[in-house]
Amino acid sequence: MPSRRAFLQSAAALPLLSRCATMPSAAASARNYSPSGLPLRRVMVADERVIRTVAGLRPFRPKGFVVKAQPFGDKLVIHNYGHGGGGITLSWGTAHLAMELAMESRHKRCAVLGCGAVGLATARLMQDRGWDVTIYAKDLPPNTTSNIAGGQWSPTSVYDDEELTPAFKAQFESAMRHAYRYYQNLVGPRYGVRWISNYTIQPQAPDGQAFTDEYVAMYPQHRDLKPNEHPFDAQYVRHYSTMLIEPAVYLPAMMEDFYTAGGTINVREFHHQNELLSMDEPVIFNCTGLGARELFADRELMPIKGQLSFILPQREVDYIILGNRGLYMFPRSDGILLGGTFERNEWSLTPDPVATRRIIDGHRAFFATMDDPWAK
Numbered sequence: 001m002p003s004r005r006a007f008l009q010s011a012a013a014l015p016l017l018s019r020c021a022t023m024p025s026a027a028a029s030a031r032n033y034s035p036s037g038l039p040l041r042r043v044m045v046a047d048e049r050v051i052r053t054v055a056g057l058r059p060f061r062p063k064g065f066v067v068k069a070q071p072f073g074d075k076l077v078i079h080n081y082g083h084g085g086g087g088i089t090l091s092w093g094t095a096h097l098a099m100e101l102a103m104e105s106r107h108k109r110c111a112v113l114g115c116g117a118v119g120l121a122t123a124r125l126m127q128d129r130g131w132d133v134t135i136y137a138k139d140l141p142p143n144t145t146s147n148i149a150g151g152q153w154s155p156t157s158v159y160d161d162e163e164l165t166p167a168f169k170a171q172f173e174s175a176m177r178h179a180y181r182y183y184q185n186l187v188g189p190r191y192g193v194r195w196i197s198n199y200t201i202q203p204q205a206p207d208g209q210a211f212t213d214e215y216v217a218m219y220p221q222h223r224d225l226k227p228n229e230h231p232f233d234a235q236y237v238r239h240y241s242t243m244l245i246e247p248a249v250y251l252p253a254m255m256e257d258f259y260t261a262g263g264t265i266n267v268r269e270f271h272h273q274n275e276l277l278s279m280d281e282p283v284i285f286n287c288t289g290l291g292a293r294e295l296f297a298d299r300e301l302m303p304i305k306g307q308l309s310f311i312l313p314q315r316e317v318d319y320i321i322l323g324n325r326g327l328y329m330f331p332r333s334d335g336i337l338l339g340g341t342f343e344r345n346e347w348s349l350t351p352d353p354v355a356t357r358r359i360i361d362g363h364r365a366f367f368a369t370m371d372d373p374w375a376k
């Protein structure tokens with residue numbers, strides 16, 4: 001065990017330590033801090049701390065999202081939908097690709113169908129290019145799937161590996177890189193975006209084939225930890241830094257930017273694509289998420305239901321856990337999010353009590369064995 005003096009010396013070398021959370025404890029050592037120097041505190045999981053349980057439907061296509069231009073009567077429809085479990089992450093990236101398609105036309109005025117993360121990013125990019133933009137949407141934040149999202153910057157669960165084509169992979173990678181850069185411009189309290197440590201608990205030894213291995217340049221501080229380098233009761237733990245986007249902060253800020261730039265939002269539901277023909281705008285972006293299944297008859301689009309329970313916020317907890325068996329923890333200011341589930345083709349938005357029990361009990365067991373010297 002390190003001496004108190006050695007501990008204080010090592011703590012002094014960690015510039016980001018917050019004073020009150022890091023009062024030296026005789027038992028604290030380097031394993032109790034993230035690589036950025038933040039203390040790793042235990043999540044207090046208990047039934048009486050649960051504040052809400054919600055479910056949402058990820059707009060998933062096994063072949064991946066659709067970004068393409070389609071002439072439709074005298075309109076140009078630009079599709080931008082089907083982002084699965086990575087639509088917050090990829091929104092700016094696919095919006096960039098959709099924007100490039102629109103810029104090939106001679107127009108300066110467009111409609112954006114949809115007011116989730118994808119519609120808002122698309123609308124903002126077109127405004128930045130000097131276009132006059134109107135959003136039309138059936139539901140606005142906080143009543144979109146984008147509000148249900150956990151919000152980790154993670155372009156995963158977006159396609160099935162066996163369906164991946166070289167053409168889609170190129171489009172996906174381009175969107176991912178753009179999204180990685182755009183979000184870095186938004187880091188800070190105004191948009192609710194911050195860098196954060198992710199600890200991924202792995203069931204077996206790493207084989208170098210994981211998604212984060214392939215795209216390691218977008219996962220800083222990427223490292224497999226030895227058991228004495230982290231406070232979790234797990235043999236294989238991977239660390240990297242990523243961004244966390246808080247939907248309850250981010251989406252209203254995006255709407256405010258859209259209004260400030262002169263945009264208009266109309267609440268309107270479209271029942272048939274022919275309704276598009278009578279719209280005033282010559283260019284129409286389709287950012288309707290799962291709604292595109294009916295509106296544009298895309299039968300490849302399916303829901304993947306995800307369920308989350310929130311417990312009271314803990315300001316001292318500032319790291320993400322991706323655990324075994326699909327469990328994950330994101331610390332947000334509106335509550336500590338505990339997930340989750342992935343149910344294909346499940347349309348119900350009603351939380352399942354059996355899944356809730358599994359999520360709460362699984363996290364309680366995980367954090368009970370975590371070493372938190374400050375909690376003793």
Ligand SMILES: Cc1cc2nc3c(=O)[nH]c(=O)nc-3n(C[C@H](O)[C@H](O)[C@H](O)COP(=O)(O)OP(=O)(O)OC[C@H]3O[C@@H](n4cnc5c(N)ncnc54)[C@H](O)[C@@H]3O)c2cc1C
Pocket residue numbers: 055056057058059081082083084085086087088089090113114115116117118119136137138139140144145146147148149150151152153154155268269270271287288289290291292295305306307308340
């Ligand atoms: C539990 C859960 C956790 C998730 N975690 C993450 C995460 O950590 N990171 C991440 O990147 N992603 C995550 N996701 C995925 C993410 O939520 C989605 O990919 C994303 O929200 C899709 O955004 P969107 O704008 O396409 O769709 P939506 O947010 O659903 O917005 C669609 C818009 O279109 C409108 N619309 C639809 N049909 C019509 C119609 N016929 N007429 C008019 N308007 C219409 C809707 O009203 C809405 O305004 C998660 C999802 C779930 C459910």
